Amino acid sequence: MALIFYARVSSQGQNLDRQLARSKEVKADKVFTDKFSGKTTNRPGLKAMLQFIREGDTVEVISLDRLSRNYQDIQHLVQRFKDIGVKLVVDDLPQTHTGNELVDQFMLDMMINLMGFVAQNEREKIKERQRQGIEQAKKRGAYKGRAKKYAADSSDREGKLVFEGIKRDYQAGDYQSKAQLARKYGISRQQLYRILNLIK
Incomplete structure (x- = not known):
């Protein structure tokens, strides 16, 4: 049963020092890192970690957004951990590691569902603002629709x-x-x- 620490920053110019310091504090058996955007799960460090983990292991991150910035990706990753039998510890969610596994899992699921609600609500607000903006642009005669990628006058x-x-x-x-x-x-x-x- 290994403690695996996963650390991520979004670009090569950022450093992992704070996260790596935490991995030393908790005496992680294995550390996987990425310097990639959290918008995709196609990251070498994450892929290597998913291949490495085994039943009974614990994966620790300083925050859920280190795993991904996409709610659905987080859902899929957490479900994958469950299926394998891997525990997830999120440092900035102390309520998800009380020591009682059932309570911890319940709290983590609740937090993820809450994130999903917030994310979905924000998407709906963005769509509504876009719709209102398009309607206003149409009234002004300024709306031309989405620019075509493949066209004689394409900016691409x-x-x-x-x-x-x-x-x-x-x-x-x-x-x-x-x-x-x-x-x-x-x-x-x-x-x-x-x-x-x-x-x-």
Whole structure:
């Protein structure tokens, strides 16, 4: 039964000193680190830790957002720990490590559900603000919709080059099939059809 400490900061310019100091305080048997954004779980340190942990181990972090900044990812990770039989200790949630495993798990689940409610509520507020903003822009005649990535006037340099290449090949008949044309430029057939509609 090992104590595994996971530490993360969002970029290479940040340091892990405070978290690593904590890992020494608790005498962690193994430490995994990442200098990656918490918006993704595709991190080498996290992946290595998930492969390393075994039933009976404990994973410790200074805060839940070290695991992820995405509520659903946190849910999935916590469930994975449960499935394996790994205990999660979160330093800044002292109410989740009282010493009673049932109480600790109940409190952790409650905190995660609360986070989910707050996150969902914030998403709904953002959507509502966006909707109101679009309505106001439409009234002013200033709303043009989402900018197209693949278009002649695209601000995305790569998207503009793809559009121009497809236009050139399509108008010259230099393609075997639309599926082949989509593969050539690394886009989906749906994206190709949207581009062809603009060309036509």
